[in-house]
Amino acid sequence: MHRNAPATVDTLLTELELVAFRNMNRLQLSIPRGITLITGANGQGKTNILEAVATIGLTKSPRSASLRESMKWDATYSRIRGVLDTGERGLDECIVEIDAREGMPRKRLLLNGESVAASALIGRLPTVLFTPDHLSLVSGGPEERRRFLDIVLTQLPGDGRNDLLRYSRSLLQRNHLLRAMRDGTSDGMELPAFTEMCIASAIAVMAHRQRVISELAGAFTDHLSAFTPDAEVTALCYAPCGRESGQFPTREQFLSEMHARLSRDVAAGSTSFGPHRDDLLLSIHSRPARSVASQGQRRSIVLALLLSSVDLLRNHTETPPLLLLDDVLSELDADRQERFLERLRAPATSQILITATDAADDLLRLARPDHHLTVRNGEVSSTDD
Amino acid sequence: MPLIPPSVDRLTRAFAKFPGIGAKTAQRLAFHCLKDIDTLPGELSEALIAVKGAIGHCRICGFIAEGESCEICSSPGRDHHILCVVEHPLDVLAIERSGEFHGVYHVLWGALSPIDGIGPEQLGIDRLTKRVMDDGITEVMLATDPDVEGETTAQFIAEALAARPGVRVSRLAYGLPVGADVEYADAVTVARAIAGRRDLSQ
Ligand SMILES: Nc1ncnc2c1ncn2[C@@H]1O[C@H](COP(=O)(O)OP(=O)(O)O)[C@@H](O)[C@H]1O
Ligand SMILES: [Mg+2]
Ligand SMILES: [Zn+2]
Numbered sequence: 204m205h206r207n208a209p210a211t212v213d214t215l216l217t218e219l220e221l222v223a224f225r226n227m228n229r230l231q232l233s234i235p236r237g238i239t240l241i242t243g244a245n246g247q248g249k250t251n252i253l254e255a256v257a258t259i260g261l262t263k264s265p266r267s268a269s270l271r272e273s274m275k276w277d278a279t280y281s282r283i284r285g286v287l288d289t290g291e292r293g294l295d296e297c298i299v300e301i302d303a304r305e306g307m308p309r310k311r312l313l314l315n316g317e318s319v320a321a322s323a324l325i326g327r328l329p330t331v332l333f334t335p336d337h338l339s340l341v342s343g344g345p346e347e348r349r350r351f352l353d354i355v356l357t358q359l360p361g362d363g364r365n366d367l368l369r370y371s372r373s374l375l376q377r378n379h380l381l382r383a384m385r386d387g388t389s390d391g392m393e394l395p396a397f398t399e400m401c402i403a404s405a406i407a408v409m410a411h412r413q414r415v416i417s418e419l420a421g422a423f424t425d426h427l428s429a430f431t432p433d434a435e436v437t438a439l440c441y442a443p444c445g446r447e448s449g450q451f452p453t454r455e456q457f458l459s460e461m462h463a464r465l466s467r468d469v470a471a472g473s474t475s476f477g478p479h480r481d482d483l484l485l486s487i488h489s490r491p492a493r494s495v496a497s498q499g500q501r502r503s504i505v506l507a508l509l510l511s512s513v514d515l516l517r518n519h520t521e522t523p524p525l526l527l528l529d530d531v532l533s534e535l536d537a538d539r540q541e542r543f544l545e546r547l548r549a550p551a552t553s554q555i556l557i558t559a560t561d562a563a564d565d566l567l568r569l570a571r572p573d574h575h576l577t578v579r580n581g582e583v584s585s586t587d588d
Numbered sequence: 589m590p591l592i593p594p595s596v597d598r599l600t601r602a603f604a605k606f607p608g609i610g611a612k613t614a615q616r617l618a619f620h621c622l623k624d625i626d627t628l629p630g631e632l633s634e635a636l637i638a639v640k641g642a643i644g645h646c647r648i649c650g651f652i653a654e655g656e657s658c659e660i661c662s663s664p665g666r667d668h669h670i671l672c673v674v675e676h677p678l679d680v681l682a683i684e685r686s687g688e689f690h691g692v693y694h695v696l697w698g699a700l701s702p703i704d705g706i707g708p709e710q711l712g713i714d715r716l717t718k719r720v721m722d723d724g725i726t727e728v729m730l731a732t733d734p735d736v737e738g739e740t741t742a743q744f745i746a747e748a749l750a751a752r753p754g755v756r757v758s759r760l761a762y763g764l765p766v767g768a769d770v771e772y773a774d775a776v777t778v779a780r781a782i783a784g785r786r787d788l789s790q
Contacts, residue, residue, distance in 0.1 A: 305610025372736040379702035392708050393700050396744040400736055 213553050214522040216256065216328055217294075218286035223278035225251035226581040234554065237573035240566070241558045247578045249558035253332065253527045256556065259285040259297050260330030260525065261354070262312055262321040270301050271308045279303045287328055289522075297324055322364065329358050329516040329524035333509050335531050340508065341492050341501040345445070345482040352483060355512045356415050359519050363411040370404035374474055377401050382472035401477060402457045408478045409443045409451060416441040416483060418518075419511040426510040429542045430503035436488050437504065445480040502535065506543050513551055526555040532566060533559055540569050596622065648719075650695035650712075652677050660692055667691045671720065672729045673745060675699050675738060678771035683731060686778035691727070694719065699737035700744060708744065717748050720755060727756040729785060733770055734762040746788045758785040 221230040226248050241249050254273065257265045264273050274281040282300040289295055298313040312319050332354075340347055357364040377397040383389035420439045428434035443451050444460075452460065460476040461468075468475055485492040485504055492504060516524040526547060532540050547555060559566055562575065575586045590597070596618055604614035621628050645651070646658035653659075660666060660680075670691025674680055680693050696711045698704075708714070720728060730745055732738035746757050761784035762770075762777070773781070 305612045307610060369736055373740075376702050376736060376740070383702055383705070383707075388705070389702070389707055393702075393740070393744050396700070396740045396747065397702070399743055400740045404736075 212290050212292070212522050214290070214328060215288045215554055216259065216285050216525055217288045218284075219252075219256060219259075220282075220284040221252075221255055222280070222282040222284075223275035224255050224281050224283060225273055225275060227251060228275070228581065230581070230583060232576070232583060234556070235574055236553055237549075238555045238557060238570055239574045239576060240562065240570060240572035241556060241576045241578060241583075242560065242562050243558075243578035245560060248581045248583075249578050250334075250529055251581075252578065252583070253529050253556060253558060255283045256285070256525070257330050257332050257527055258283055258299055260325075260328040261357070262299060262324050265332050265354070270299070270310055271303070274301050274303065274308070285328070289327075295327060297327065299324075325364060326358050326360060326520055329520045329522060330527065331509060331513050331516065331524045332527045332529065333531050334529040335534055337505055337509065337531070338502060338534060340505045341485055341496060345480070348483040349479075349481055351508070351512075352412055352415055352481075355419075355515060356411055358516060359415070361411075362407065366404055366407040366411060370401070370408045370478065373397060373400040373404050374477065374479060378473045381469050381474065385469050385472055398458070398461050401474065402454060402461070405457065405477050406454065409481070412478065412481060413441050413443070413451075415515065418515050419508065422511040422514045423507050426546065427503060427507035429546060430506060430539060431500055433487055433500065434507075437492070437500075438484075438486050438489075439508075440484050440486075442482040442484050444476055444478060445482055447482075447484060449484075502539065506535075506539065510543070510546050510551075513547065517551065523550060523552045526552045528555065528557045530558050530560070532557060532570070533563070537565055537569065540565075544570055645695075649693045650697060651680055651693055665690075669724060669726045670729070671723075671725045671727070672731050673716065673742075674731045674770065675733055675741075676771060679731065679733075682771050682773055683778055683782075686775045686782065688779045688782045689729075691729070696732070696741070699732055699741040701737045711741070713745060713748060716745065717752070720749060720752065725755060727758065729782070730757065730759045730788075731770060731781075750789070755789065756787065757789045758787050760785050 215236055216234055219230070219232045219234060221227050224230070230252075232252075241252060243249050251273075254264055254266060258270070258273070264270055267273060280300070280302050282298060285297045287295040287297060296313075296315050298311075300311050300313070302309050302311065312321060312324055314323055336347070337351070340351060353367060357367065377394070377400075380389060380391060380394055380397055384391040384394070416439065423439050424434050424437070427437055431437075440449055442449060446452070457476070461474075464475050487495050487500065492501065496504065513524055513526065535543065557570055557572065576583050577586055592600075599621065600611075600614045600618040603609055603617045604611055609617070621632065642654050643652055646653035646656075646661055648657050648661040651658045651660065653661075667690050671694055672683060672689055672691055673694045673696065674683065675696050675698060677695055677697075680695065683689050694716055696716075698706050698711055700706060700708065700711065719725070728745070728749060730742040732741045742759050746759070749755055749757050760781040762773070762781045770778070
């Protein structure tokens with residue numbers, strides 16, 4: 204399987220420097236190849252470190268909508284600096300900074316000292332984050348599954364991120380207009396034009412998500428078979444606009460759905476049809492996994508999904524993604540931990556950061572970390588010899 | 589007594605109204621004016637008052653003008669039957685830099701944006717369609733920004749003009765990413781966008 208094919212380049216995050224980020228005043232870390240274990244009691248800053256790393260890859264925080272929240276409470280300037288070793292292409296310095304010294308906090312992205320757009324940074328350090336929240340990916344609502352898909356999608360080369368942004372902006376504008384129509388402040392003359400924009404970008408978004416799901420599905424069965432004997436009867440498919448039939452709405456169908464729902468949508472002040480209602484359907488023996496899967500099966504499915512997303516990023520970005528496992532291994536039984544880690548090791552990934560509250564014997568035995576750091580009150584020390 | 593006199597505070601708040609100027613920078617600018625108290629404030633206020641007295645919007649196209657109509661609308665060398673619709677006056681300058689357009693303009697001073705309460709009425713789309721008819725315009729080039737609001741505005745205008753016979757409507761083809769601004773586009777990009785414009789009239 205493609206999983207074992209060598210990636211052509213191998214990007215490593217070699218240095219991480221934080222200034223006034225969350226509970227860290229100033230932090231400087233070098234991160235070597237392989238598995239780094241970060242331990243510390245609750246509330247010391249483990250998740251904060253992984254959040255900072257993920258922010259370099261995604262140009263935004265994977266947990267809060269605004270980076271302002273991640274700025275140290277008493278600070279007006281905060282910075283994340285990462286040095287990427289791209290092998291043949293040399294070093295890239297990526298900086299994400301938040302500056303509130305002028306009042307309104309402003310975000311700035313820098314690549315090798317030059318101010319750049321997010322699209323210039325995204326994809327340089329493909330990142331997969333796995334947290335205990337993901338454990339409810341099967342049983343939780345469609346929103347979590349869309350977020351999982353979109354984090355992958357935005358890191359792939361192509362227009363995926365652009366089209367997602369266009370769709371959410373079009374939808375936001377259309378919903379505002381629906382509300383203005385309901386409140387009588389607009390006659391809605393421009394509604395057809397906004398509907399048109401929504402549909403055009405919606406169709407693009409659905410095509411991207413379809414592609415991601417069918418590629419995930421390609422690797423999914425193989426990964427799942429490592430954890431459960433039901434792999435062959437477990438399926439992954441796309442429900443565009445929530446349609447469980449998997450039927451894609453054509454432009455005309457989309458338009459007639461929008462028409463049919465118009466009076467209800469005006470009353471509600473929001474659009475009820477579109478890919479913001481998409482779902483990723485998971486089923487066992489054609490029944491929804493949400494209702495028929497055991498807790499063990501659900502976890503297996505989540506692990507297989509994450510492994511498939513690692514493969515997908517690796518195939519498209521030509522570098523193994525950086526993997527962040529936040530406090531999640533301890534949630535898995537030893538057997539699952541072992542198989543999961545086996546599939547994640549090089550060449551699937553080149554760097555893995557694992558956090559845990561303590562360096563349990565099981566964890567040390569299974570993860571065999573190359574490096575071990577401990578965090579206390581926002582300060583990191585190395586326990587390597 | 590406040591530490592900062594009200595007049596200086598007022599100046600600071602005026603500077604803070606500029607895009608990209610925060611409270612701190614506004615204060616720095618205000619204090620810079622005071623440092624050069626004998627020359628800079630006089631120069632600045634004279635320039636502002638001159639602009640206020642002399643500059644208005646062109647009656648025909650909405651671009652800035654000293655007097656009734658702007659340089660472009662008054663020029664006999666331009667083709668007054670070809671119209672380019674833009675969001676902002678700076679977009680006119682960007683398109684002029686390309687040297688590829690010889691018609692006249694229509695400046696909307698914005699784009700459709702329900703979030704900001706800007707609809708067709710605020711943009712004066714009726715005035716635009718009336719102008720197209722009254723002035724015998726044969727081609728309308730839509731050069732609004734390539735973001736959601738600009739694209740929607742172009743779409744809306746194209747629809748509004750669809751029923752008019754003998755008017756060719758086209759949309760500039762920017763190879764610009766989402767959120768890009770026409771005003772920042774370089775001459776080559778603009779020239780390419782004009783050359784590759786898509787016909788929307790069929
Ligand atoms: N913006 C912030 N500024 C300062 N401290 C913060 C900020 N956000 C979170 N913290 C602190 O960070 C700590 C949580 O760190 P976290 O990385 O989540 O801990 P853990 O090691 O359990 O993963 C808490 O003590 C919290 O008060
Ligand atoms: Mg944590
Ligand atoms: Zn004019």
